Amino acid sequence: MTTLKIREMKQKRTDLGAKARAIMEGATGAGRAMTGEENTSFDALMDERDQVDSTIERMEKLLDDERDKVDDLPDDQRGKGKDDAEVKAFRAYLLNGRAQLTEQQARALNMGSDPEGGFLMAPQQFVQQLLQAVDDMVAIRRLATVQQITTAESLGVPTLDTDLNDAEWTAELSTGSQDDSLRFGKRELRPNPVAKRVKVSRTLLRRAAISPETIVRQRMEYKFGVTQEKAFMTGDGNKKPLGLFTASSDGIPTSRDVATGSATGFTGDGLIDAKYSLKSQYWANARWLFHRDAIRIVRKIKDDNGQYVWQPGLAADRPDTILDAPFEINEFVPNTFTNGNYVGMFGDFSFYWIVDALAMEVQRLVELYAESNQVGFIGRLESDGMPVMAEAFIRLKAATS
Numbered sequence: 423m424t425t426l427k428i429r430e431m432k433q434k435r436t437d438l439g440a441k442a443r444a445i446m447e448g449a450t451g452a453g454r455a456m457t458g459e460e461n462t463s464f465d466a467l468m469d470e471r472d473q474v475d476s477t478i479e480r481m482e483k484l485l486d487d488e489r490d491k492v493d494d495l496p497d498d499q500r501g502k503g504k505d506d507a508e509v510k511a512f513r514a515y516l517l518n519g520r521a522q523l524t525e526q527q528a529r530a531l532n533m534g535s536d537p538e539g540g541f542l543m544a545p546q547q548f549v550q551q552l553l554q555a556v557d558d559m560v561a562i563r564r565l566a567t568v569q570q571i572t573t574a575e576s577l578g579v580p581t582l583d584t585d586l587n588d589a590e591w592t593a594e595l596s597t598g599s600q601d602d603s604l605r606f607g608k609r610e611l612r613p614n615p616v617a618k619r620v621k622v623s624r625t626l627l628r629r630a631a632i633s634p635e636t637i638v639r640q641r642m643e644y645k646f647g648v649t650q651e652k653a654f655m656t657g658d659g660n661k662k663p664l665g666l667f668t669a670s671s672d673g674i675p676t677s678r679d680v681a682t683g684s685a686t687g688f689t690g691d692g693l694i695d696a697k698y699s700l701k702s703q704y705w706a707n708a709r710w711l712f713h714r715d716a717i718r719i720v721r722k723i724k725d726d727n728g729q730y731v732w733q734p735g736l737a738a739d740r741p742d743t744i745l746d747a748p749f750e751i752n753e754f755v756p757n758t759f760t761n762g763n764y765v766g767m768f769g770d771f772s773f774y775w776i777v778d779a780l781a782m783e784v785q786r787l788v789e790l791y792a793e794s795n796q797v798g799f800i801g802r803l804e805s806d807g808m809p810v811m812a813e814a815f816i817r818l819k820a821a822t823s
Contacts, residue, residue: 428481435474442467549782549803552639552646560651561711561750562666565771566807569611570778577611577777613779613804614661616653618645619787621796638784642801654774654807655754663807666711666774667756667764667817673809674817681821682766686759688716690725692821696768697745699816704770710749711767713757720744761822769815779804 445464449456456464571577620641627634650663657665664673680699683692700708712720721732733743741748747768756764787798809815 428478431474431478431481435471435478438467438471438474442471552643552782552803560647560654561752562651562654562771562774562807563647563776565709565750566654566774566776567772568776568778571613577775611775611777611806611808613777613806614663615802615804616646616649616662617800617802618642618649620645620799620801621791621794622799624795624797627797638799638801642799646801646803650805650807651752652754654776655752656756657807659808663776663805664809666767666809666815669817674812674815678812678815679764679817679819682818683821684759685761685821687719687820688723688765688818690723690731692818693720693723693731693745694725696766696816696818697747700768701813704814705747707770707772708768709747709771710744711752711755711769711771712749713753713755713765714751715757715759716755716766717749717751719759759820762819764817764819766818767815768818773809773811773814774807775810776805776807 442464445460445467446456449460569577620638622634622637622641626637653663653665655665656667657663658668659665659670659672664670666674668674669676669679680696681692683689683695717732721730723731725731731745733746743749755766759765783800783802785800785802787800791798
């Protein structure tokens with residue numbers, strides 16, 4: 423039972439009442455009593471209105487019972503029927519296109535901006551599964567703080583640009599000198615569109631044991647993950663995320679750079695300088711971030727006592743470490759070891775914030791790939807990211823020879 427049907431019945435009751443009132447007021451306006459025919463019509467309208475009232479009452483009771491049943495369900499099961507309906511509609515759209523959707527299915531998925539062009543909103547379940555998989559696939563999303571906004575256009579991040587000076591020793595009745603140095607700023611994260619196109623065989627869509635949305639989602643997981651991870655590393659912040667390896671006063675300035683000790687790689691002393699340039703309160707969550715080419719170099723470095731700075735984890739729950747800190751390997755970290763280039767990082771990556779907007783569009787392309795018996799899917803998602811606390815990061819750059 424839907425609230426839409428109840429609203430329709432209530433409107434019918436209103437219309438019946440208006441017709442009955444018109445008959446009565448017609449007679450009253452003429453200064454006479456209602457005729458027998460008018461009385462019959464009036465009574466019939468009111469009887470029908472009473473029947474509609476009874477129907478509405480029963481429908482509302484049934485609706486209340488359904489709501490009570492939902493309230494008794496565990497949190498993770500509430501609204502499941504609605505989600506299942508959206509998923510089924512989305513699956514039908516991926517498999518057969520918009521033309522095969524029922525009016526109700528199309529209305530559930532319609533973005534409202536381009537109803538005839540094939541743009542439909544992916545169910546929230548689909549988007550969450552995609553984002554969760556991307557989190558697991560790429561390093562920065564897994565380590566970062568990820569926020570989701572559904573209505574606001576952006577997320578402001580308050581920052582302490584200039585702190586107060588230290589407190590002063592003073593007399594019992596004195597309050598110390600006035601300090602006007604405190605300054606606050608605000609960086610803004612504004613989700614920007616990111617898109618990828620995926621081609622899938624029509625035969626695979628029809629015959630595969632797994633569902634069409636699983637096939638499409640798996641390919642988009644990889645494509646969206648790669649696109650975003652590159653931007654999280656080296657994006658310039660112009661309609662895309664501001665990357666960790668992009669020097670910026672809005673993210674990580676050059677004052678957080680430390681030389682590696684070598685123009686073509688790393689030295690043990692350079693890594694030690696980098697680690698101890700980071701405040702100790704960040705060490706609990708801090709880790710190194712390198713390209714695999716950098717790890718190959720670091721694994722060969724020894725300290726002054728002949729001990730390797732890289733140590734393998736000897737227990738199942740202990741990761742490999744560099745100077746007692748774990749590390750992440752990422753293919754998109756810069757790996758050109760020449761004068762002054764960025765080649766790695768040490769920091770607490772929870773201070774890299776990512777903002778996603780859960781408004782994903784999927785467009786189905788049929789004719790474009792008809793000759794190759796394929797169907798194209800374009801996915802669009804909005805996301806942004808940036809470092810929000812510069813002092814939580816130390817960026818390594820090759821020394822200048």
